Amino acid sequence: MAIFLDTGKIEDVERFMRMGIIRGVTTNPTILLRSGVVGGREAIRKRSIEIAGMIKPYPLSVEVTTNDPAAMFEQGREFAKWAENINVKIPIHGPAGEMENFEVVHRLETEFDVRVNMTAMMSAQQCLLGALAGATYVSIFGGRVNNMGFNCVEEIRKARKVIDDQGLPAKIIIGSTREVLNVIEWLEAGAHIVTVVPDILKGMIVHPYSKETVQMFLDDAKKADLETR
Numbered sequence: 505m506a507i508f509l510d511t512g513k514i515e516d517v518e519r520f521m522r523m524g525i526i527r528g529v530t531t532n533p534t535i536l537l538r539s540g541v542v543g544g545r546e547a548i549r550k551r552s553i554e555i556a557g558m559i560k561p562y563p564l565s566v567e568v569t570t571n572d573p574a575a576m577f578e579q580g581r582e583f584a585k586w587a588e589n590i591n592v593k594i595p596i597h598g599p600a601g602e603m604e605n606f607e608v609v610h611r612l613e614t615e616f617d618v619r620v621n622m623t624a625m626m627s628a629q630q631c632l633l634g635a636l637a638g639a640t641y642v643s644i645f646g647g648r649v650n651n652m653g654f655n656c657v658e659e660i661r662k663a664r665k666v667i668d669d670q671g672l673p674a675k676i677i678i679g680s681t682r683e684v685l686n687v688i689e690w691l692e693a694g695a696h697i698v699t700v701v702p703d704i705l706k707g708m709i710v711h712p713y714s715k716e717t718v719q720m721f722l723d724d725a726k727k728a729d730l731e732t733r
């Protein structure tokens with residue numbers, strides 16, 4: 505079980521790496537845009553190399569920025585050369601249901617030794633097929649599944665069961681965290697990894713009653729003059 509950080513911001517990666525609690529980083533074009541990464545492939549390259557260097561040997565997922573299969577394939581091969589720990593994120597299919605993405609994933613993994621994170625999944629059946637195609641990671645967007653009125657916990661349980669039953673090596677990442685309680689709930693349901701935005705991670709750590717308790721210790725240390733001894 506592991507927690508990845510869902511961010512493109514250097515300061516977030518630095519902070520949570522120093523704390524020793526993350527085992528990888530995930531990005532996508534929306535996250536990069538929000539993290540101030542603008543300016544084409546060179547901007548993605550620079551930020552990706554920087555983050556990959558900071559978290560090495562843990563993995564960084566970098567998503568393709570095209571829906572054209574040939575261009576996706578070319579980007580996948582290039583991104584993977586930027587650093588050893590970069591894996592390439594490829595959506596399960598295109599916005600109109602184009603399925604060529606599977607061929608790209610299969611070729612990158614089996615012919616070019618590129619690690620792929622197959623993303624934007626909403627169901628166990630998509631996970632199974634991504635894992636069969638050879639993806640190293642299969643990513644379900646838990647919060648989005650829940651927002652559609654389904655319980656993603658059921659999809660996570662089913663995905664983990666079929667992947668284990670088939671002896672497939674793919675790791676299940678659950679992203680799209682919306683609430684603090686998602687993290688433990690999804691790991692408990694069978695996710696190998698939950699990828700978490702920085703605010704959710706902070707929410708997991710800081711508890712009002714812990715604050716109050718620590719304040720009591722500090723106040724009593726002061727009263728007993730124990731502060732500096």
Ligand code: E4P
Nearest residue numbers: 510530531532645679680681
């Ligand atoms: C993870 O890898 C995804 O890119 C991410 O968690 C998506 O989250 P969203 O639903 O908040 O866009």
